[in-house]
Amino acid sequence: MILSRADPGYPAHLAHCPDAPEALHLHGTLLRSDEIAVAVVGTRSMTSYGERVAVDLARNLAFAGVTVVSGLAHGIDETAHRATLDAGGRTIAVLGCGLGAFRGSISRRRLLERIASHGAVVSEFDDDVVGATWTFPIRNRIIAGLALATVVVEAGAPSGALITAARALDYDRAVFAVPGNIYGAKSIGCHRLIAEGRARLCRGAADVLAEVGAMLPPRDLPRLPLSPLERAVFEAVFAEARHIDEIARDAARPVEEVSATLTLLELRDLVRGIGDGRFVA
Structure with a gap:
């Protein structure tokens, strides 16, 4: 299925972004409730600490009824998707390739289908476009645009997750970063975001939920x-x-x-x- 930007089913928060794609290729279903979404992103080579944080964060966001958005990459992204699904929540995966060009293990292909059954897999690329170094940074703006807030769990310097955070800031969305080991390379990017005042400290899902609620008109949530x-x-x-x-x-x-x-x-x-x-x- 293809959603044009003029389609009423096109994600509203993404549509407000000046550089939103003119069309999205969709596998799965987008619901109105998916507008209350948080992006959970981070490094592909996560630590055990990062994995634990990603699981706890995604699970608790899912338990609270928030849709979790990520990029279906190895590491933090994949962990966030799995934890959300295991908690019975909804999740959206944004691919850096066409829907028909996704390559991965049997386990990852099964995960993609689970996401499509309990959320959506989206891409701005035609089905046959293969992922490349230039496609992933471009898709990161969609991850940021779909979400009310972005949480960076672990990120080195440089990191694709930092691109997502930068795009979220461009869209005037909230950015959170999880603190980590001060000696660890996997948290350098997170610490830099916090130190420079570009991200708020994330101690858990409650911090993010409080911000998400403050960004919405009070009448929207009870409905x-x-x-x-x-x-x-x-x-x-x-x-x-x-x-x-x-x-x-x-x-x-x-x-x-x-x-x-x-x-x-x-x-x-x-x-x-x-x-x-x-x-x-």
């Missing part, structure tokens, strides 16, 4: 249907103040998942934090 996790957490919050541990117990979910979900429910004005880890509906 979206609650995910199963959001409904379970919402129903566990009574009119009287309840502690997050009680909410997590009644919702039968880990506290870290409930914390991220409560953040999004607060942004929707469905629950309210009153301090000391307590919430009311």
Whole structure:
């Protein structure tokens, strides 16, 4: 399927970018809820720390109902896609080649089909265009344009993820960077973004969720249907103040998942934090 920029199904946030592609080749389905999206990007040669952060970040964004956007490259990108799908969330992969020219292992081809079944795979290139050194930097602007915020998990210097961050800044979107080992080459780019004031410190999904909610009109979030996790957490919050541990117990979910979900429910004005880890509906 091909979506032109004039098509009503063309992603709205991407359409606002001055250099958005005139058409997108689409494998899968784009939903209105995908407009609430965060890009999770980083190095192809990630560390075990970067892998852990990418998994936690993507899972908690998915639990909160946020669509995760990335580039289906080895490393951080692929990890973010897999973690999102494993958490039952939606994800969008932006290819640096044509849809028909994607090459990879059987495992990676299966991942692409999983993404298409629970989100979308998109490319601005014709089906037979093979990925090259010039195609990947170009596609990074689409990753940034689809998302309300971009999180760089690990990035050396130079790094394609830094190109995505730069494009996000060009589009006046929020950029976050995850701090890492001060002696490690894989976090040089992240530390530089933070030190230069071009990225905010990312300590987890809650930081990103708070920013995403602030970028949307308050009336937009409540209109979206609650995910199963959001409904379970919402129903566990009574009119009287309840502690997050009680909410997590009644919702039968880990506290870290409930914390991220409560953040999004607060942004929707469905629950309210009153301090000391307590919430009311």
